[in-house]
Amino acid sequence: xxxxxxxxxxxxxxxxxxxxxxxxxxxxxxxxxxxxxxxxxxxxxxxxxxxxxxxxxxxxxxxxxxxxxxxxxxxxxxxxxxxxxxxxxxxxxxxxxxxxxxxxxxxxxxxxxxxxxxxxxxxxxxxxxxxxxxxxxxxxxxxxxxxxxxxxxxxxxxxxxxxxxxxxxxxxxxxxxxxxxxxxxxxxxxxxxxxxxxxxxxxxxxxxxxxxxxxxxxxxxxxxxxxxxxxxxxxxxxxxxxxxxxxxxxxxxxxxxxxxxxxxxxxxxxxxxxxxxxxxxxxxxxxxxxxxxxxxxxxxxxxxxxxxxxxxxxxxxxxxxxxxxxxxxxxxxxxxxxxxxxxxxxxxxxxxxxxxxxxxxxxxxxxxxxxxxxxxxxxxxxxxxxxxxxxxxxxxxxxxxxxxxxxxxxxxxxxxxxxxxxxxxxxxxxxxxxxxxxxxxxxxxxxxxxxxxxxxxxxxxxxxxxxxxxxxxxxxxxxxxxxxxxxxxxxxxxxxxxxxxxxxxxxxxxxxxxxxxxxxxxxxxxxxxxxxxxxxxxxxxxxxxxxxxxxxxxxxxxxxxxxxxxxxxxxxxxxxxxxxxxxxxxxxxxxxxxxxxxxxxxxxxxxxxxxxxxxxxxxxxxxx
Numbered sequence: 001x002x003x004x005x006x007x008x009x010x011x012x013x014x015x016x017x018x019x020x021x022x023x024x025x026x027x028x029x030x031x032x033x034x035x036x037x038x039x040x041x042x043x044x045x046x047x048x049x050x051x052x053x054x055x056x057x058x059x060x061x062x063x064x065x066x067x068x069x070x071x072x073x074x075x076x077x078x079x080x081x082x083x084x085x086x087x088x089x090x091x092x093x094x095x096x097x098x099x100x101x102x103x104x105x106x107x108x109x110x111x112x113x114x115x116x117x118x119x120x121x122x123x124x125x126x127x128x129x130x131x132x133x134x135x136x137x138x139x140x141x142x143x144x145x146x147x148x149x150x151x152x153x154x155x156x157x158x159x160x161x162x163x164x165x166x167x168x169x170x171x172x173x174x175x176x177x178x179x180x181x182x183x184x185x186x187x188x189x190x191x192x193x194x195x196x197x198x199x200x201x202x203x204x205x206x207x208x209x210x211x212x213x214x215x216x217x218x219x220x221x222x223x224x225x226x227x228x229x230x231x232x233x234x235x236x237x238x239x240x241x242x243x244x245x246x247x248x249x250x251x252x253x254x255x256x257x258x259x260x261x262x263x264x265x266x267x268x269x270x271x272x273x274x275x276x277x278x279x280x281x282x283x284x285x286x287x288x289x290x291x292x293x294x295x296x297x298x299x300x301x302x303x304x305x306x307x308x309x310x311x312x313x314x315x316x317x318x319x320x321x322x323x324x325x326x327x328x329x330x331x332x333x334x335x336x337x338x339x340x341x342x343x344x345x346x347x348x349x350x351x352x353x354x355x356x357x358x359x360x361x362x363x364x365x366x367x368x369x370x371x372x373x374x375x376x377x378x379x380x381x382x383x384x385x386x387x388x389x390x391x392x393x394x395x396x397x398x399x400x401x402x403x404x405x406x407x408x409x410x411x412x413x414x415x416x417x418x419x420x421x422x423x424x425x426x427x428x429x430x431x432x433x434x435x436x437x438x439x440x441x442x443x444x445x446x447x448x449x450x451x452x453x454x455x456x457x458x459x460x461x462x463x464x465x466x467x468x469x470x471x472x473x474x475x476x477x478x479x480x481x482x483x484x485x486x487x488x489x490x491x492x493x494x495x496x497x498x499x500x501x502x503x504x505x506x507x508x509x510x511x512x513x514x515x516x517x518x519x520x521x522x523x524x525x526x527x528x529x530x531x532x533x534x535x536x537x538x539x540x541x542x543x544x545x546x547x548x549x550x551x552x553x554x555x556x557x558x559x560x561x562x563x564x565x566x567x568x569x570x571x572x573x574x575x576x577x578x579x580x581x582x583x584x585x586x587x588x589x590x591x592x593x594x595x596x597x598x599x600x601x602x603x604x605x606x607x608x609x610x611x612x613x614x615x616x617x618x619x620x621x622x623x624x
Contacts, residue, residue: 005167006056008158012173013049015154019147019180020046027187030140031133033125033206034190038183040117040213044110045176048242051106055240056169058095065091107224107242114217121210125203134202137191144188151181168239175248182250183209197317198337212250219246300336305329308347310420314340325420342424346417349484352435354442355380356410356490379494382407382446382454405451406497410490413438413470419480426478434481437473442466442486459488 020042027035069089134140158174161167186205193201220242227241303326305311311326312319313333317340326341333339355378382405415434417423423430445466446454454462466486474481565572 005161005165005170006053006060008161009049009053009056009170009173011154012158012170012177013046013053015151016042016046016049016173016177016180019151019184023144023147023184026140026143030136030191032137032140032187032191032202034202034209035140035144035187037121037206037209037213038180038187040121041176041183041209042180044113044117045173045180045247047106047110047113048176049173051103051242052169052172052240055095055098055103056167058091058098059169061091062089062095065089103241104224104227107220110242111217111220111224114213114220118210118214118217121206121213125206125210134191134194137195141188141191141195144184144191147184148181148188151177151184155181168243171248172240172243175244179247179250199317212246216244216246219244297335301333303331303333303341305331305343308345309343310346311344312342312420312424314342319421319425344417344420344423346420349414349416351412351414352431352438354409354411354413354435354438354486356408379406379408380443380446382451383449406494407446407451407454408492408494409442409446409488411438411442411466412485412487414484414486415474415481416484417480418482422478422480426480430479430481433477434470434474434479437477438470438486441469441473445469454488455491459491463488 020039023035023042024039026032027039066089155174155177158170159178162170162174186209190202190205223241303311305326305328307328309328313323313326313331314320315334315338320339331341333341357378383403413435427433445462449458449462463486466488467483470486471483474483561572
């Protein structure tokens, strides 16, 4: 029976190699993405089958060597074979070296192949330009059906043989053979769904198979880690570390029921698997699963559209006549996947950014500066109407300053879906198209507007113009969206030139401040000059008035003095003399000298007229 087992392992290996090669050609010819992922599984399964078959050959050689040594040990010259040295068992030593070094290295290589294959396929399937068009799908469907039939028959036989013979090395290849059969069937079913109108069925199936490949890679990694800490018991035969239990489960799902029965028997301590309830459950399990699936499908016939939402009802991928648009509330439909409902937030104000976008999940800073990068910048060309100096313009070969500048913008555009069927069906990807149209209009508009104007008093006007242009572009494509606003709050020069721009702005502000200061000084100087002139003029006029009035008063006084003089000349002269003396000696200190030979009575005012500042001097005390 060992020869049959080895022969079956060889057949598994050759079948997997042949099917993998043929499936690769068919998948590339028909451009089926799920078929390419299935080829990766078949290729990995072929490698596992090669290693397991080679390991079976080593164990067969070891068993043959043991039989030969036992036969020779019964002969008369048995003393020649009583040595316990390992050199007397070359086959066993080869097998031990193979399991010690090659098997772990191959498992690591297998892990790398599974991980890289899953990662590369996922990246390739996620590309926007992946080709979804199939060619000659009917031929590919038939070939993959043949692959399923061949692999299923050989794999089922190999799995049963491995279970009956308890051959641990036949299981890995047999498991991959059965898994390859189911994968071939899945690829054929995916091609059938594509022919039925589900154009992305092959892509979704490829995504699912890639996720399964990633799970198998994760299982291989965990197995390698556990193998490091696994206790080694001499003489105990262990499972090959390159064997995948997940692959075996997917290839033979009925083994899960047997495993569950054994676990229940061990847990409860008696044969639970032989009770009537377990037997009934085992027989009715299929019907129970079908009932659950039926209940699940029936539950998909009821759909409730939430407030603020609208939904599109599609039957086999096409809008339903008269019921294409579902309003908020409960609705009935055919079960999935016949009818599908796609919900959209039509009353919600949605937005996207044109230009710079935030970097990852970094929180927005509380203080945003031009000189500090706060987003992934995207620069736009904006007009610069500053006049170029004539000295630079007229010089031959001189570098001329271009009439444009760079401006970093982050413009949030807010919109609302007003016509849901037009939003979904008129264009393939309406949100991306609207964002591209907005970016185009922003680029065109900034190229025609002056940088200083849009960063200053022209922001409101620019925002209204951008809303008008984006709305016109959206209406031209029949997007069914209403543009609400386009915010221009985050406009600034690029971070690299922001310090220099601030210096230029500072210089302009300084120049304007000096101009205003000079104008203020001009106003102040002219006003003071005019005030001084008016003061001088007023003082001259007052002096003229004083002098004219005084002259007139003197003339009138002289005219009045003539009659008085003519009436009493001596009295007038004496009185005038005394008045002159009194006027001249008003502030003078007077001294009176008295004589003894006169009889006149004189009256004097003896009040002291010495100044207060002279009488109240603070004289310091004399020093001791």
